[in-house]
Amino acid sequence: MQKNSIELDETDRALLTALQKNAYATGQELSDMLNLSASQIGRRRQRLEEAGLIMGYRARLDPARLGLDVQAFVQVQLARHGSDEGASFTRLLSTRPEIISAWTMTGEADYLLRVFCPDLQTLNRLIHEVLLVHRSVSRVHSQIVMDQPKGDAPLPV
């Protein structure tokens, strides 16, 4: 098992920020940016990966170009708060590819879902034929995303 936390110096933070912006930044490019030899960049990078700080590398796609024109946040309230209902609802989440992310919040046992759909009709079908018919869902409120003034900034390391 990895260590829970490791000491990060300024170079580590700069490296993490750079890799959050471009995972394909080459050792030489990073070397120039951070004033450190390419071999040390590789060594630090490996250390950060092994420590679990870097969980992986992903391609970022353009939803609009994929035809995913409707983006929404859906708040779901469960009728009862037993662990049974939660587990059942969590299973439902995993079966729906349109639901990209789901979070539970403090206070009430309700969920916030982030959803991508090709059109409004698909979103409405998801809400009415999937979420609202689930036995423990009591209320659903959805808000369509208009614009994204700030998107996917790097984590503040």
Next chain:
Amino acid sequence: MQKNSIELDETDRALLTALQKNAYATGQELSDMLNLSASQIGRRRQRLEEAGLIMGYRARLDPARLGLDVQAFVQVQLARHGSDEGASFTRLLSTRPEIISAWTMTGEADYLLRVFCPDLQTLNRLIHEVLLVHRSVSRVHSQIVMDQPKGDAPLPV
């Protein structure tokens, strides 16, 4: 300028899904997964990048291991809805690294912010000393994330 949309076949979709899971998947690995030669994988990949479907590649970090233990969604309502107020608030967003993403929704001119902070105190300071004192902010409501039952699934291509 790139084309607004291109035709995607099943292999393209599988490739996009694979790259969303692992940006460092090698041509040979993808070749085995998709039953296509490595050189064709590279060619398709290049086409998808040039078409703008793939916007980039990013490292994904573990917030907890970075000491970002508090994650929240903050809803902000602006007092007035002029373009001036919006622009001023958008500028504020760009100055705060704790705010990872921001969206505007249909209906009211309010913003949903996704925030990562090291502790509750930092979150409260952000809310009270940064957001609430901004001249056009009228109301702020924040919810702390407890758990993430589904996180960062690939876009449904």
Next chain:
DNA sequence: GGTGAAATCTACCTAGG
């Protein structure tokens, strides 16, 4: 779809504090 040159990564080695 395949091949070869160019670039990049990674492990090992050497030097300095």
Next chain:
DNA sequence: CCTAGGTAGATTTCACC
């Protein structure tokens, strides 16, 4: 003894066939 920098073998990518 630990951290930084350099070098060579192995992998991978990319332009061309």
